[in-house]
Amino acid sequence: MRGTLTAIASKNKTNSPNYDVIVIGSGMGGLVTATQLAAKGAKVLVLEKYLIPGGSAGYFEREGYRFDVGASMIFGFGTQGTTNLLTRALEAVNVSLETIPDPVQIHYHLPQGLDLKVHRDYEKFLEELIAKFPQEKAGIRRFYDECWQVFNCLNAMELLSLEEPRYLMRVFFQHPFACLGLVKYLPQNAGDIARRYIRDPELLKFIDMECYCWSVVPADRTPMINAGMVFSDRHYGGINYPKGGVGQIPQKLVEGLEKAGGEIHYKARVTKILLEKGKAVGVQLANGQQFYAKRIVSNATRWDTFEKLLPPEMMPKSEQKWQQRYQKSPSFLSLHLGVKADLLPPGTECHHILLEDWDNMEAEQGTIFVSIPTLLDPSLAPPDHHIIHTFTPSWIEQWQGLSPQNYQKQKDEAASRLIERLERIFPGLNQALDYEEVGTPRTHRRFLGRDGGTYGPIPGRKLAGLLGMPFNRTAIAGLYCVGDSTFPGQGLNAVAFSGFACGHRIAVDLGL
Numbered sequence: 001m002r003g004t005l006t007a008i009a010s011k012n013k014t015n016s017p018n019y020d021v022i023v024i025g026s027g028m029g030g031l032v033t034a035t036q037l038a039a040k041g042a043k044v045l046v047l048e049k050y051l052i053p054g055g056s057a058g059y060f061e062r063e064g065y066r067f068d069v070g071a072s073m074i075f076g077f078g079t080q081g082t083t084n085l086l087t088r089a090l091e092a093v094n095v096s097l098e099t100i101p102d103p104v105q106i107h108y109h110l111p112q113g114l115d116l117k118v119h120r121d122y123e124k125f126l127e128e129l130i131a132k133f134p135q136e137k138a139g140i141r142r143f144y145d146e147c148w149q150v151f152n153c154l155n156a157m158e159l160l161s162l163e164e165p166r167y168l169m170r171v172f173f174q175h176p177f178a179c180l181g182l183v184k185y186l187p188q189n190a191g192d193i194a195r196r197y198i199r200d201p202e203l204l205k206f207i208d209m210e211c212y213c214w215s216v217v218p219a220d221r222t223p224m225i226n227a228g229m230v231f232s233d234r235h236y237g238g239i240n241y242p243k244g245g246v247g248q249i250p251q252k253l254v255e256g257l258e259k260a261g262g263e264i265h266y267k268a269r270v271t272k273i274l275l276e277k278g279k280a281v282g283v284q285l286a287n288g289q290q291f292y293a294k295r296i297v298s299n300a301t302r303w304d305t306f307e308k309l310l311p312p313e314m315m316p317k318s319e320q321k322w323q324q325r326y327q328k329s330p331s332f333l334s335l336h337l338g339v340k341a342d343l344l345p346p347g348t349e350c351h352h353i354l355l356e357d358w359d360n361m362e363a364e365q366g367t368i369f370v371s372i373p374t375l376l377d378p379s380l381a382p383p384d385h386h387i388i389h390t391f392t393p394s395w396i397e398q399w400q401g402l403s404p405q406n407y408q409k410q411k412d413e414a415a416s417r418l419i420e421r422l423e424r425i426f427p428g429l430n431q432a433l434d435y436e437e438v439g440t441p442r443t444h445r446r447f448l449g450r451d452g453g454t455y456g457p458i459p460g461r462k463l464a465g466l467l468g469m470p471f472n473r474t475a476i477a478g479l480y481c482v483g484d485s486t487f488p489g490q491g492l493n494a495v496a497f498s499g500f501a502c503g504h505r506i507a508v509d510l511g512l
């Protein structure tokens, strides 16, 4: 073991923990963990390297526009069941948010003129899809109905740590059929189930896109548990946009955290997790300041946690194995646009997906995602203007090794290409531009602190559903991970699940 480790692991009595829990990062995963624990009476400190909370659920303001950094299609704000984890996370610390229901999850603009909307109303969505593929009427219903079976199992039980045996026993006795249902689906992928019922190759490609647009892998590599959740909750709790923008969710959680006695420090970049006899006992910031706690939680990605915050020789075998199974997904090229309102005809939906050629679905800058949150909350833009946030997958490698001039040139060219392609669904876009800002994978890496600017882990090959995704405990005693590189993966409601689970596991470990 390196000398630095021993230096780090000073046995000085002043290193006795001042906190029960330190959370590195105030993404939604970190904040849900922190608020859950603070609500149970734990003394919690959140350390965030940026100026505001939220990470990929943060925001920034320019010339009267308030742009969401990333997420804008928000699940988990329903009012019933148990899967409405954002509503529940806020409630746990006595705060709440007004939300605006979105009547359509996505308006798809796909190859061969496949144009359709996923309506909040399940039957209306099925009707529209069946009208495009009448020969697959039975298969369509059977596939999406099977997704409901997964969802109904999840939505029957309190969602907490699957690493806590007493909780598992309790939910099993309360909901034996739901538990057995989930065990059945845990190792399955959505593509296998879709192919059981559906033959039409174009429809199967559509199901691939239905998965790809949130899992960034086709249906064959998308766990059925996640698919069941997404394909049903959009019709159950629905998609609901927080008034004031997505950044309001982390802001409200911080308000709740502080009310419950927790602390958050901004501009506090953790550079080391401090170890004592192999156990995580504290953290060190870039300015040398150290903080100690009984438990340490990392909301950074697993790559950042195990490759940057810990010495390389401490990389546990389980992490090495995980890295062989999961790889970093691409990042995004993002365009934050302000446009004149008359660009958008009445009836325009908030979220769009555009792809011209099925072969390019997974390609660099292939699929285009669009979000127009001002259709739901006009207060995010100056009067008579809208926000169009559009992004497309892009690898960091495309943006490295460039001179500042070439980097700028490549950004400008990529932005022009995106705008040109978007003219198909928004004719006149170029003329209607009022504001434009381009973000690349380098921007995501810099501002979100995510290795390669990655959106999160994706299976490197076909795996057994969600079985390979790690829970919150790690092989290093006292260290937990939370967020999208833990079970069940990316998305605000998913990382909230991870936060509930992490908070629960730590509370049990601390005897709270």
Ligand SMILES: Cc1cc2nc3c(=O)[nH]c(=O)nc-3n(C[C@H](O)[C@H](O)[C@H](O)COP(=O)(O)OP(=O)(O)OC[C@H]3O[C@@H](n4cnc5c(N)ncnc54)[C@H](O)[C@@H]3O)c2cc1C
Binding pocket: 024, 025, 026, 027, 028, 029, 030, 047, 048, 049, 050, 053, 054, 055, 056, 057, 069, 070, 071, 072, 073, 074, 075, 268, 269, 270, 271, 299, 300, 301, 304, 332, 334, 391, 447, 448, 449, 450, 455, 456, 482, 483, 484, 485, 489, 490, 491, 492, 493, 495
């Ligand atoms: C362009 C884009 C669009 C998306 N669209 C959607 C969507 O429509 N719906 C949806 O549900 N999800 C969407 N997502 C995904 C969703 O935003 C993420 O899965 C989720 O926000 C990740 O949360 P997290 O807690 O895991 O981590 P993050 O959001 O990455 O937060 C981690 C936090 O930790 C901080 N941090 C990291 N390292 C350190 C350190 N060393 N010291 C201190 N602080 C540190 C970071 O600054 C950050 O604040 C989108 C993501 C992107 C990028």
